[in-house]
Amino acid sequence: MDEFLLKIIAGTISTLGFAIIFKLKVKLWPFATICGLAACLLYFGLSELIGGDFIPNAVASFAVALLAEAFARLGKAPATVFLLPGCIALVPGGTLYYTMSNLISENFDLASKNFLTTLTVGVGIGGGIIAASLVRLFFTAILNKIKRK
Numbered sequence: 692m693d694e695f696l697l698k699i700i701a702g703t704i705s706t707l708g709f710a711i712i713f714k715l716k717v718k719l720w721p722f723a724t725i726c727g728l729a730a731c732l733l734y735f736g737l738s739e740l741i742g743g744d745f746i747p748n749a750v751a752s753f754a755v756a757l758l759a760e761a762f763a764r765l766g767k768a769p770a771t772v773f774l775l776p777g778c779i780a781l782v783p784g785g786t787l788y789y790t791m792s793n794l795i796s797e798n799f800d801l802a803s804k805n806f807l808t809t810l811t812v813g814v815g816i817g818g819g820i821i822a823a824s825l826v827r828l829f830f831t832a833i834l835n836k837i838k839r840k
Contacts, residue, residue, distance in 0.1 A: 695735055702731030702780035709776040719772060722762040726777025730755045734781055744808055745815040748781050752819030755781075760827050774820070783812040 706727020710720050730751045737747035759773035766773070786809040793802035 695739070698735050699728070699731045702735075703728045705780055706730075706776045709779045713772070713776060715772060715776070716768075719762075719766050719768055722766050723773050723776040726755045726758050726762065726773050727780055729758055730777050731780050744811045748812050748815030749819040749822070751781055752778055752816040753823045754819075756820045756823030757826070760823070778816060778820070781812070781816050783809045786812070 703724060707720060707724045710723040715723055733751040733754055734747045737750055741747070755777040756770075756774055759770040759777060762768075762773045763770035786805045790802050790805040790809055793799070793805060
């Protein structure tokens, strides 16, 4: 439990750090940080519950994308401003590093294993974001039809 909590805190702080690096306005920091907290909670929670790489990343990025859309309206800023820092904790930097390190060391078995993990995580993150965008477009279209009637 302590390791789980430490990961959540570290991921949330890293999100805040990237919000600062991306030069977000100070009033938008809490929104971006909440996106990162949600990503970490969902990713680490689902990783412990069901394991794997794809589903935890897809669900976490889906939730972050929906939160980013909501915070875009509240904070009067583009959703990308919240989406990028929110998903930063999900990025598979470690496995990408080990992929390249193993390629240089000519350890192709480990390199391919790490590459597949990196690819799976990347597709999961991208798929979650795309799914959330489609959900938002769907509900926007429905709301526009209701308003026209």
